[in-house]
Amino acid sequence: MPAGAGGAVRSLVPGYEMQAPRDLAAALDLFAREPGVWRPFAGGTDLMVLLEAGKLPHRRYVNIWNLRELRGIDETATHVAIGSLTTYTDIRRHVTLQREFSLLCRAAGETGGVATQNRGTIGGNIANASPAADSPPALLVYDAELEIVSSRGSRRVPYAAFHSGYKKMDLRADELIARILLPRGRDGWRSYYRKVGTRRAQAISKVCFAGALRLSMSGAIEDTRIALGSVAPTVIRATRCEGALRGRRLDAATITSAREILADEIAPIDDIRSTSHYRRTVALNLLEEFLCAALES
Numbered sequence: 001m002p003a004g005a006g007g008a009v010r011s012l013v014p015g016y017e018m019q020a021p022r023d024l025a026a027a028l029d030l031f032a033r034e035p036g037v038w039r040p041f042a043g044g045t046d047l048m049v050l051l052e053a054g055k056l057p058h059r060r061y062v063n064i065w066n067l068r069e070l071r072g073i074d075e076t077a078t079h080v081a082i083g084s085l086t087t088y089t090d091i092r093r094h095v096t097l098q099r100e101f102s103l104l105c106r107a108a109g110e111t112g113g114v115a116t117q118n119r120g121t122i123g124g125n126i127a128n129a130s131p132a133a134d135s136p137p138a139l140l141v142y143d144a145e146l147e148i149v150s151s152r153g154s155r156r157v158p159y160a161a162f163h164s165g166y167k168k169m170d171l172r173a174d175e176l177i178a179r180i181l182l183p184r185g186r187d188g189w190r191s192y193y194r195k196v197g198t199r200r201a202q203a204i205s206k207v208c209f210a211g212a213l214r215l216s217m218s219g220a221i222e223d224t225r226i227a228l229g230s231v232a233p234t235v236i237r238a239t240r241c242e243g244a245l246r247g248r249r250l251d252a253a254t255i256t257s258a259r260e261i262l263a264d265e266i267a268p269i270d271d272i273r274s275t276s277h278y279r280r281t282v283a284l285n286l287l288e289e290f291l292c293a294a295l296e297s
């Protein structure tokens with residue numbers, strides 16, 4: 001299916017069309033002129049799997065892979081802004097991300113194999129909206145915001161408000177995710193990331209957990225973020241569990257009550273990869289491991 005550059009329509013796969021606009025403005029113009037007719041095609045790692053399986057009903061795509069405006073990682077005093085076409089390999093190799101946003105680098109390192117990491121993009125991972133995606137829990141922990149663009153301009157959405165249900169998101173047919181903005185200043189937070197799958201390589205998560213917390217001088221939990229994948233119709237932030245932890249001493253009683261609250265807050269399902277019971281058990285164990293590790297570090 002992939003197309004050449006310069007706006008040409010190519011049809012290398014019978015029944016499918018691909019446009020390759022020369023810049024972002026031309027791409028957004030195309031989406032605006034015929035909303036819903038053209039869909040973005042970034043690294044293609046999700047779309048090509050569907051195509052190969054004969055499950056790609058939508059027929060017209062815009063190749064955004066070459067749009068320079070959606071590439072690059074920029075740093076300001078307050079934020080690190082990641083272009084939506086940034087690949088997992090780019091993320092893993094970026095020194096500031098390694099230093100300040102290590103959970104995202106861990107997630108990138110646990111996503112598929114090298115080929116997928118070289119081609120798969122963070123924007124595609126968000127827009128694909130899988131509840132089992134591995135980067136979104138890290139983005140929730142870091143209070144990420146999305147910058148969304150269209151020919152009408154740009155707007156920002158807190159990532160926590162972006163996915164509203166299974167495969168439902170705050171993205172119109174003429175819009176693209178342009179950048180992911182990560183607020184800086186998380187010094188002193190203790191962080192934890194763990195993906196549990198059938199095996200280490202190329203496995204879709206049964207449960208994915210990202211957490212961070214900051215302890216006060218007295219040893220109480222000053223603030224915390226907890227996010228999980230594969231335990232609900234979307235990747236979720238466990239805000240009730242977070243609320244119950246704030247202000248508490250990190251001891252055995254706190255851990256027991258946090259487990260009880262998280263058990264109520266998640267709604268895992270049975271599917272071909274795992275059972276609801278297994279996912280719930282693992283999620284609670286990962287919470288405990290996160291809290292114990294924070295205590296020891």
Ligand SMILES: Cc1cc2nc3c(=O)[nH]c(=O)nc-3n(C[C@H](O)[C@H](O)[C@H](O)COP(=O)(O)OP(=O)(O)OC[C@H]3O[C@@H](n4cnc5c(N)ncnc54)[C@H](O)[C@@H]3O)c2cc1C
Pocket residue numbers: 039040041042043044045046047048049084085110111112113116119120121122123124125126127128132133134135175176177178202203204205
């Ligand atoms: C072998 C293999 C292993 C994998 N392992 C994992 C894994 O371990 N963990 C994991 O989370 N994922 C995994 N994936 C899934 C996939 O690699 C990721 O979801 C990837 O990040 C998708 O990015 P992409 O650029 O390839 O998206 P594409 O396939 O190009 O697009 C995916 C969807 O996003 C839309 N889209 C893309 N970019 C944008 C944008 N900027 N704005 C709006 N919409 C957009 C497209 O229209 C499409 O609907 C795996 C895939 C494969 C093939």
